[in-house]
Amino acid sequence: MSTVFQPHEADWYEATARERITGLLDPGTFLEFVGPEQRAMSPHLEQFNLTGAFDDGLIVGGGRLNGDAVFIAAQEGRFLGGAFGEVHGAKLVGLLRAARDGADKGGPKCVLLLLDTGGVRLQEANAGELAISETIQAILEARLVGVSVIALIGGRSGAFGGGGIITACCSRIVVSQHGRVSVSGPEVIETNKGVEEFDSKDRALVWRITGGRTRALTGAADRYVKERIEDFRAAAIALAARVPAFTIETLAAEQHRLAQRVQQYGDCRDSPEMWRKAGLAEPERIAELSDDAFLAIPQLKDAHHDAR
């Protein structure tokens, strides 16, 4: 049975996970698996005096994207920071394994991952960490049999911690300006290394280091999109058509790509230095540019690659 909801919200950042799914897929095609009416909730939150979510903050199901069958998973970034708990993570792992197993039986060959997560849910830390590792394995097993996995990132939690590692295991990555991708959060870096190393309250700094525009310009993301759900949809459709294969050739190319980045930018303290080295016209003003102006930067297309 499908859960029906109204696609009020056109803006990805403002939308709930369910609204993003509605806006992303072809109308009326979404069918949810283990939906909220089944009440598969976390058994671990009550001892921390926390109330839960009927879907444990992770929605999975199937639908169509431009006519093609896809699986889809969306994290609700506003519920406990979209963090991975036992049930939440198990739903995602199940979906990816279903994609892996069904690929040669006429099942969907594309999985859309709407990531919006701070990483592991500490109240269920070990289960969350395992779910992240199992998700990584399941993504790679699916890619090995020809399934495309596309990460879409633009919510308030970003893709942090294990979510950042999962992101870079996907076939393709789509980000908006709001999106952030990182491993250690700014507060954790500040606590460990001091405010000089990372002032976590400096929002502009956080986005210069981990934000969508930095990731897109360095090839750490494959497509930069504007803020609307329809922009994410267009990018997903375009990218799903052709993705890098998970082979030794791809990984060798990635080894080279990542080594090059360290060589070119390994001495940089902040992203404007990188943009200056890359020859961008206005290295200090990248964050202020309109989306259209940012999308017109020539080096953005130069950053495209298949080494993922």
Place this chain on the structure above:
Amino acid sequence: MTLDEVLASLFPGGHTLERGEFGIVHGVGGAEGGPIALMGVVDRTPLSVDGALRLASHVLAVIDKGGNTPILMLVDTASQSMTRRDELLGLNEYLAHLAKSLALAAALGHRTVGLVYGHAAAGAFIATAMSMQVLAALPGAEPSVMDLPSISRVTKLPPEQLAKLAKSTPIFAPGLGPMFAVGAIAEIWNVEKPLSGQLAMLLQQSATGRDRRDQVGLTREGRLQAARISQRVIDEATHV
């Protein structure tokens, strides 16, 4: 046990080990079944972009050689390296690249085994130890997601209360016991016996090629929901 003691017990027939930069080591261990490719992050070194890249290069080198040499990953790291530079350069891609390299090696026929003998936490734990087909640990190893004081800060529960809760559930507490119960760690080895024999037995077990840690967690009753929930999703997805 020190790294040298671990290696001596693992490879009584001899081994080579090169200590490189960034806490990364690599070499070859002589075993009855044939040589084993050794690599790892040691000396409690946080895993950085440079370390992850170096370690991945050793994995790719094993793949390039062809054949099906097993890979043993030795783990005594900290967490991932927590610096502005690492994040600016995109640490997530470097850790993922390492995890991908290990997964590909396994898919291409290399048995991959992890041995955590020291510390391992968070992203470093995920990209190394947890990216192996099977993970063993020595008693005294300290795998974790995050230390209890930090969990206490974030969850706003006093450490004493957390410690009390940890007695009744392995779902969040750091340490070998909880990590074993939830299925992250396959075996805790006995240091009173030669490690070479225990490694040999582990290598002899056939690799299923499928990640069954959730089943292990269910059997050990440390993680009661995960395997069942995943299966329910698969069942519903298959009956569409």
Place this chain on the structure above:
Amino acid sequence: MERFQVRGVSNRRAAGACKLIIVGVNASGNLEVMIERVLPDNECVVEVTTQVTGFRSVWQAVIEEFFERSNPGGLRFSINDGGARPDTVTLRLMQGMQLIEATS
């Protein structure tokens, strides 16, 4: 943490055929409301789980007023509350009502 139910009677079955709706998110100052069309036509119930204790009488008043206004016969409302104010609770209940009556 508190869990309680508020039951009511309705003079009619809620309109429409939609069987399942979910609105809102369990976040600070917000709440998640799931509505299932599973009860007899003249019955309704709201089941609340909330982190904020001691406000049962306020919930009771808000919910009873909602029942009187909307007559949600046949509907079971389930709430995961993150500390929402009464007017936010009313808003979500009304939003959910609108959706389950309008959507097919």
